[in-house]
Amino acid sequence: MKILVFGHNGQVATELRAQGGDDLIALDRRAADFSDPAACAAAIATHTPDAVINAAAYTAVDRAEEDEALAHTINAEAPAAIAQACAALGIPFVTISTDYVFDGSGTDAWQPDDATGPQGAYGRTKLAGEQAVVAAGGTYAILRTSWVVSAHGNNFVKTMLRLGAERDALNVVDDQIGGPTGAAEIAAACLTIAHALGDKPQLSGIYHFAGAPDVSWAGFAREIFARAGLSCEVTGIPSSEYPTPATRPLNSRMDCTATTQTFGIPRPDWRDSLDAILAQLRT
Numbered sequence: 001m002k003i004l005v006f007g008h009n010g011q012v013a014t015e016l017r018a019q020g021g022d023d024l025i026a027l028d029r030r031a032a033d034f035s036d037p038a039a040c041a042a043a044i045a046t047h048t049p050d051a052v053i054n055a056a057a058y059t060a061v062d063r064a065e066e067d068e069a070l071a072h073t074i075n076a077e078a079p080a081a082i083a084q085a086c087a088a089l090g091i092p093f094v095t096i097s098t099d100y101v102f103d104g105s106g107t108d109a110w111q112p113d114d115a116t117g118p119q120g121a122y123g124r125t126k127l128a129g130e131q132a133v134v135a136a137g138g139t140y141a142i143l144r145t146s147w148v149v150s151a152h153g154n155n156f157v158k159t160m161l162r163l164g165a166e167r168d169a170l171n172v173v174d175d176q177i178g179g180p181t182g183a184a185e186i187a188a189a190c191l192t193i194a195h196a197l198g199d200k201p202q203l204s205g206i207y208h209f210a211g212a213p214d215v216s217w218a219g220f221a222r223e224i225f226a227r228a229g230l231s232c233e234v235t236g237i238p239s240s241e242y243p244t245p246a247t248r249p250l251n252s253r254m255d256c257t258a259t260t261q262t263f264g265i266p267r268p269d270w271r272d273s274l275d276a277i278l279a280q281l282r283t
Contacts, residue, residue: 001195004047006032006040006082007055011150012096015187016055025049032056034074037081044085051194052086054079054095055187061100061122062245068121075125080132087138092197092204094190099146099178099210101127104249107177109214111255112144112206120246130206139201141193143186143259146210146252147220149273150183151280156217160224161281164232174218174236178252179210182273189265196263203262208254211270223271228278 003020007013008028017026025047032043034056044052058064058074079095086093100123101116118124130142149157163170189209197203215223218236225232239248256267 001050001198002048003051003053003191003194004044004049005053005055006034009153010055011148011153011155011183012186012190013055014152015150015184016053016190019184019187019191034078035070037073037078040078041081041085044082044089049091051092051094051198052082053190053194054082054093055190057096058125059122061120064121064125065245068125071121071125072128075122076128076132079129080136083133083136083138083140086140087136090138092139092141092194092201093133094141094143094194094197095129095133096186096190097130097142097144098123098126099144099249099252099254101130101144102249102251104251106251107253109253109255110208110251112208112258119249122246139197140204141197142206143190143193144206144208144254145181145186146178146254147180148183148186149180149277151277152183156180156220157224157274157277160221161228161230164225164228164230167232169233169235170221171235171237171241172218172221173239173242174216175238176248176250176252177214177216179212179214179254180220180270180273181209181211182268182270182277184276185211185268185273189259189263192265193263207259207262208256209259209265210254210256210267211273212267214253215270224274227274
């Protein structure tokens with residue numbers, strides 16, 4: 001299967017390039033600028049793939065509060081144009097979304113069909129993208145995930161490793177709960193889903209995929225330090241003591257049952273993902 005990936009150097013796109021083989025084509029910004037949705041759609045006609053995966057997004061959560069127009073173009077209008085092009089050609093489209101489409105309330109794990117309620121610009125633009133993909137009427141999968149980490153780019157694991165090596169103690173938020181998710185596992189899930197949709201377009205829908213077990217950021221930080229051999233003490237603090245321009249969801253628990261039942265993809269253990277990331281960073 002010839003798969004076209006939007007995104008090249010991001011965390012998931014990097015893993016897709018590593019896993020996708022010779023039949024995968026990944027487009028960087030020069031080849032497909034997400035601020036130009038029409039150009040993204042035209043790239044599909046140029047490359048004539050059998051499936052498309054979108055691993056590109058505007059992910060600067062705080063900056064989106066002041067730059068929502070650009071975030072909307074990248075997170076909503078570009079996926080809409082791609083979904084419409086895929087629908088016209090009858091090929092499956094897999095795109096990655098986020099726990100930020102929910103309001104973060106309660107303690108129950110979010111189901112794919114739960115009511116959405118984004119609390120900030122980033123979540124609003126990602127939700128608009130989801131709605132546009134569904135409205136395009138083609139074969140699609142929206143894969144909502146959370147707390148993406150890898151050995152590439154900027155993410156929580158790499159930040160904690162840097163700070164843990166510099167300091168003896170850190171304050172880390174402990175009232176936000178979710179599932180850290182390895183980019184490698186997200187990439188593998190996207191590839192599996194793209195192949196499955198090629199055979200069974202009736203599997204189209206919204207799915208969740210996040211690491212297990214659920215943990216707070218503080219708990220995650222402690223495990224990072226323990227597995228990396230860093231003696232940095234973590235003190236848990238409430239989100240109110242670490243204000244940010246964009247509100248973070250307190251509850252990012254995701255129910256991934258449908259993903260497992262439909263595609264046979266188990267919920268990954270983020271501790272295994274963390275070990276693999278640490279090993280990769282050591283080399």
